[in-house]
Amino acid sequence: MTDASPALRPYVGRFAPSPSGPLHAGSIATALGSWLDARAHGGRWLVRIEDIDPPREQTGAAQAILNTLQRLGLHWDDTPLRQSAHLDRFEHALRSLEAGGQVYPCGCTRREIADSQSSGSAGGALHAERPYPGTCRAGLAPGRQARAWRLRVAPGVVQFNDRCLGSQAQEVSREVGDFVVRRADGLWAYQLAVVIDDAAQGVTDVVRGADLLGSTARQLLLTRTLGLPEPRYMHLPVVLAADGHKLSKQNGALAVDDQPPLLVLGQAMTHLGKHLGFDAPQISGAPPLQNWLAQATETWARRFGILRAF
Ligand code: GLU
Numbered sequence: 001m002t003d004a005s006p007a008l009r010p011y012v013g014r015f016a017p018s019p020s021g022p023l024h025a026g027s028i029a030t031a032l033g034s035w036l037d038a039r040a041h042g043g044r045w046l047v048r049i050e051d052i053d054p055p056r057e058q059t060g061a062a063q064a065i066l067n068t069l070q071r072l073g074l075h076w077d078d079t080p081l082r083q084s085a086h087l088d089r090f091e092h093a094l095r096s097l098e099a100g101g102q103v104y105p106c107g108c109t110r111r112e113i114a115d116s117q118s119s120g121s122a123g124g125a126l127h128a129e130r131p132y133p134g135t136c137r138a139g140l141a142p143g144r145q146a147r148a149w150r151l152r153v154a155p156g157v158v159q160f161n162d163r164c165l166g167s168q169a170q171e172v173s174r175e176v177g178d179f180v181v182r183r184a185d186g187l188w189a190y191q192l193a194v195v196i197d198d199a200a201q202g203v204t205d206v207v208r209g210a211d212l213l214g215s216t217a218r219q220l221l222l223t224r225t226l227g228l229p230e231p232r233y234m235h236l237p238v239v240l241a242a243d244g245h246k247l248s249k250q251n252g253a254l255a256v257d258d259q260p261p262l263l264v265l266g267q268a269m270t271h272l273g274k275h276l277g278f279d280a281p282q283i284s285g286a287p288p289l290q291n292w293l294a295q296a297t298e299t300w301a302r303r304f305g306i307l308r309a310f
Pocket of ligand 1: 017
């Protein structure tokens with residue numbers, strides 16, 4: 001373990017898509033922002049395929065994602081890592097948390113948790129904002145089978161500085177409660193896997209969509225509990241569909257591979273610039289992709305005050 005702050009370690013960024021479908025305008029804006037930040041810092045940019053949830057996976061999506069990144073000129077360093085190839089890392093982390101008494105087995109079903117929460121709101125599904133009531137915290141009731149594993153969350157506010165959004169704070173114990181690190185279906189929870197792999201890959205800077213902002217405090221808690229180095233975070237504005245919802249295949253994400261790469265990148269950069277306060281480099285005159293990306297990197301470096309000494 002190292003205490004070195006991310007600014008003192010050589011920059012390593014990453015793009016970590018789940019292969020649940022092809023990239024869409026939203027995930028491309030995230031990929032572009034993360035790539036630009038790495039290149040503006042003269043850092044490395046890794047791609048990690050987060051394929052630990054087979055039921056949500058779409059056959060061929062991982063390769064399609066890599067092909068799209070290539071086509072857009074968003075080249076990566078090293079060989080892309082598939083999370084499924086390193087499941088032993090997660091097992092090892094769980095065992096160490098268990099040895100420290102920081103996780104416990106939980107026998108609750110989703111329905112039991114939902115029923116125990118005194119909310120009359122519609123839907124019935126367990127909502128992330130309703131905290132786990134801690135039913136199994138002091139041990140499984142007699143006759144109950146362990147289903148999931150949860151992290152024991154102590155009271156206290158988790159604070160961090162987001163490079164886009166500024167100071168953030170969440171009281172995980174009150175807002176989320178003890179959260180799942182290994183799911184009842186035996187699969188690894190995203191929260192655990194992302195923390196372990198970011199540390200294993202030496203990631204110093206997590207640049208991703210603001211839809212994941214609500215997970216960051218949980219990930220920091222796990223990072224701290226495991227004694228791993230903390231990355232810096234930058235959450236980028238998400239691209240919304242015309243109906244105001246998050247873009248997804250269901251609400252009409254356009255097939256980006258059918259459009260010219262410069263147009264796709266130009267739209268992503270315009271979206272980022274609109275929210276973050278910069279102008280995207282022109283795509284008129286069809287500049288070579290590499291020239292446009294170099295200009296975009298300059299724009300990014302200027303906007304975020306990144307000194308470019310290389
Ligand atoms: N795999 C996650 C997703 O595709 C992103 C993980 C992350 O960037 O932390 O939504």
